[in-house]
Each structure stands twice: as C-alpha cells, then as structure tokens.
Amino acid sequence: MGILNIEALFITEDQSVLEAMKQIDATHNQVLMVAENKKLKAIITDGDIRRHLLRGGKLEDKIREIANYSPKFIHEKDRDKSKELMKKWSVLSLPIVNEALEIQSIAFLKDYEIGRKLSVNAPIVVMAGGLGTRLHPYTKILPKPLIPIGEIPIAEHIINHFMEYECDEFHFIINYKKNMIKAYFGDVEKDYKIEFHNEEKPLGTGGGLSLLKGKLKSTFFLTNCDVLIRANYKEIYDFHKQNGNMITIVAAYKHLTIPYGVINLITNGEIASIIEKPEYSFLTNTGFYVVEADVINRLKNDQAMGFTDIIEQQKNLGEKIGVFPVSEQNWLDMGQLEELERMRKELEV
Template identity: 50%
Template sequence: MGKEDLTISEAMQGIDKNSFGILFLTDSNGRMSGCITDGDIRRFLLAGGGMEDPAIEAAERHPRYATDMEEAEILYHKKNYIVIPILNEDRVIIDLYCGKSLTEHRTRNSLKVPVVINAGGKGTRLDPFTRVLPKPLIPVGDLPIIELIMQEYRSYNCDEFHIIVNYKKELMKAYFSDNEANYNITWYDEEKPLGTGGGLSLLRGKLKNTFFFANCDALLTANYEEMLQFHRENRNVITMICAYKNINIPYGVVEMGENGVITNMKEKPLMSFLTNTGIYIVEPEVIDDIDDDEAIGFPDIIEREKQKGKKVAVFPVSENDWMDMGQLPELEKMRKKLFEE
C-alpha cells in the first residue's frame, strides 16, 4: 500500500517491491482511494503523463473490494483479478485475498510469432568468461542465458527460432544439437561482424509476418501479448521495448540560470529515464531496407525507418521486468532474482 500523493515514479518502485504487481493507494486517514498497476502506468505515460505526476491520476479510483474473506474469495474466482482488498467499515484495508497461488491466473495465450535472436557478438563486457564461451552460453544458474530467453518465448508458444551467430558459433550449435528440449532453430552465419542490426539481412525472404527480435543478453518477463497487441493496434513497423530506470542521485542537485542565479534545488532527487532493453517487435519489411553485408546497429535502423516516415514507437515496461546480463555485476543480480538465492 502507498499514500495517494506518491508520484508515478514512486508508485512504480512500490509495485516492483511486491509480488502482486499492484499497489493500493490510501488517503491521509488510511482509507483506500484507488489502485494502480504497471498497465495503468503504461497507459498514463503513453497518453502523455509524466513520471513526477501524482500516481492517483493514473489509478483506478473505484477498484473492487470485499468486506470479508468469503466475499473476497467469491469475487476473486468470479473474474481474473490479481488480488481483492478487504475493507472495514471505514474503508481501511485490513487484509488481502490473492487465491491459493500467485501463478493461478498467469495463463498465457498462444502467440505463435517467430523469434530472431542476435547471438553473434563477442561479449567483451563479460571478459574473461567469453574467452572460453560465447556470451549466449554463459550460465545463469543451471541454464545459459539464451536458453532462459527461449523458454520465456516458448511459454507463449513462440517456438520458431532464428539465431544469428558468429563468434564461437560451433559451440553454440553443438550445445543445441545435444539439447533434449529439441528447439526448432534455423541458424544464420555471419561471415563478418554486422552489428546489432545488420545480421537481419541474412533473413531476407525468410519471414513473412511480424517477429520478435532480441539481443542474447537480456531477459524480459513483461507481458509479451500486451506488447504485440500494442504493436499491431498502432501499426508500427518497429516497437522498441524500453524499461524505466530509476536512479537516486545521492547529492543535492542545483539548477543555475544567468549570472549564477539559482533557479531550482532538489535534495537527492530520483531521476527516471527510458532504457533500451535490446528487444523489439519488427515487421519483415524492415529487413528489405538493410543492404547485404551492411554492418549497422539496430538503433540506426530505427532512425533510418523514422526518416523514411515509417511508424516506430516505444512500449514501456517496469525496470523490474528487465534483467540484463551484459556486465558481471548484473549477471549476478539476474542469477539471484531468477533463483531467489
């Protein structure tokens, strides 16, 4: 629970800290005034809202609630609710009903969308591990990162994989040739490094429909169905999945005007900004705009598509939904988060 005067940024942090994916807002007297989820925040931001705006502006002002546990159980199982708050006569939350299992309602629809994974880089940020193994095969717990990524897509019935390889590619192929999971993989060999986007030219004519495109060092646990729906409804040629990063500046920040006049001061402010996760939803026409053997980063491809007047957009997700293993400290954080060690 949180106070209704929280900002959007603060509400996001509150949501990330609980296991329900929802935050109930209360007034100064502790009475429930609304509830807010990641989806509410996303819609608010996409409509032009800001991170410092009051969370109550994005919240559901009249959420369903119960007055006792029996009523809560009936409501919870009547519809696909995440959690039902139980209020007393003063509208103060006295308990929460979340069913018998937190995973009970996390059913996933079949998307059947192809997945392209760029796994050709050297992974220099993970040196010296990548002197022995290619970055996609660096283990996180019991499995390499690329297989964890593929399992996430498989949970949506996305089981057609196209993997672009270069550095230590024979090790990659050997690992999957001996893998009991029997992944459906088509391999594409780069003859020279083509950057984070150029390797897509190897797939020219291979894909006829929308596809996911991902780097091999990021695991995303957000709702892929919502991303795909957003992409299609807005008729984007590329949708970039971005995560909000919230960083506390441990100093007082001063803004200065002409002649040194202080225009604003903030004590240890919270800074929020969007970060590219390296995961995209792409239309096949983008591949036709990449020349054969062209070395280019995918952000440069996005800029080129924009210059051509094509529609590209951002789908924002929570920082908590994005795990990046591109650096050793982040790799350890990912392991602890996935396996709760």
C-alpha cells in the same frame, strides 16, 4: 493468500506516479492499494501507469488522476471464495476488507492470467553473435548465450519465456564461438525449432537481420541474447499491431539519484542554483523489440549496422516507431558483471 506486510502495498492518492512506480518495483507486485488509515479508496496497477504514460502523462502527476476508484474487493467472510472471484472478475489480486472497508489482507492469483489468450506464436530472432567483451573473463571461455544463470544458460531462459506464449520458432544469428552454441543446442532435448544463421563477419546488432531475407514473412520478436523481459509478451505484441508500428521498442524506466549536490552556474563562476542529490527518470532501450518483416527486406546484404540505425532508417522512411514501457524490475540485463549477478539472484530464487 495474503502477504506478511500489507502496508508495503499501501500508497496515498497524493503521491506521484513516479513514487508508485518505485513502490511497485520494490514490492515486485503489479498493484498498490490506495488507502487512508488502512481504509480502501482505490487501486492502481502497473498497467494504469503504463497507459497514463503512453497518453503523454507525466511522472509528477498525482495517483488520484489515474487510480481506479471502483475497485473489486471482498469481505473477510468470503475470503475462501477469493480465487473463484478473481477468475470471475478477471483480476490478479483482491483486497480483503472488514465491515469498515479496512484492508485486512490481499489475495493474489499468481501465475494465472485471467481472460486472455496468451498465444502469440510469432517467430523469435536472437542476436547472439557478439564478443561479449563487457563480460570478460566469462566470455573468454563461453559465448554470451551460454553463460549459465542457475542450471541453464541465458539463451534457454529466453527461449523458455517465449515458449510460455506458444512461440516455438527461433532464429539465432551467431558468429563468436558459434560452433559451441550449435553443439550445445544439438545436445539439448527440445520441443521447439531452432535455426542458426552464420555471420561471416561481425554485422552489429542490426545488420545480421539481412541473413533472414526470404525466411521471415511475419511480425517477429527481436532480442539481444543478454536480456530478459519479464512482461506480458502478448500485451506487447498486441500493442505493436493495434498501433500499426513498423518497430516497437520495449523500454524500461530507469531512476537515478546523483549522490552529490549538483551546481548550476550563470556566468563568471557565479552560482545559479545547487540541487542536493537530484533524481532523474528516463526511458532506456532494453534491446527487445517487435518488428515487421518488411524491415528485413529493406536491409543491404552484409552491411554492418546497429539496430538503432535501423530504427532511424525506418523513421526517416515515415514508418511508425512505438515504445512499450516496462518497469525497471521487469528488465534483466546481464551485459555487465554487476548486472549478471543481479540476474542470477533474480532467476535462481
């Protein structure tokens, strides 16, 4: 129920939102305890951070500005009731404290989402027609959707994640080695519907959607076949609908440290400043979206284009484009060989 090193989940209120994000990513939990000398002061979750950023907050802001200073907790004598109380209070974790409010352990209610209906039941479009050139030599033999991650290919991992939200209608846009993809799913025992849409020529990450004209009439998820988002799909879907977006981009925060001293110049070779190993944080497109069906109806047939071009097209038409941020750890992308190995390690545990 507790974890071995609870100090890994401690953070101080003077630390930044960026530091909290990094710590949440490193610990693979969605919560941190704001503590001083082990004494519980507040709690901060990944949801608190996301809401802060969506309100225009900065990564440099202090945790004290967004933490919950009225957290739920239980005393050691009640630790046997932790699961019952987490369900009652609709929380996924609960600090266990002594009489001095010093944190002794933390209880987690894994794989259980409290008080939320997880059903989304939206159709899913998977862009699965690319050559996968960044994954040679694997894709010389197999199409990208069939590259195995553990005992099943990446395409089945994607399907299984959506099935947890009662999404059972899948549309695969295929081109490269399409007969292998059809043959594989023809032999798989499945409790979902899958329809294949053949590109006669490469249409890019967006143009292939024109093959779905008249076939999708409701809000749908769109994903590349080489990414897996480990987030709450119901929360993403609800965010999209509540904000009246035409397209919602799921974006991941990336943190990069330049391993050199970066020099800024004025003129004539004169140095203005030198910054040792600067850090940069930015949002990056994951290739996972929620999309309204009207987007498909506005596409020209057989016109090759990227989905980012479609986003610009909709923006120019005055449509609302939203961004739902997730942590870097919640985005698995096998588009490159090193990332493929990371995905295997993450999913084979």
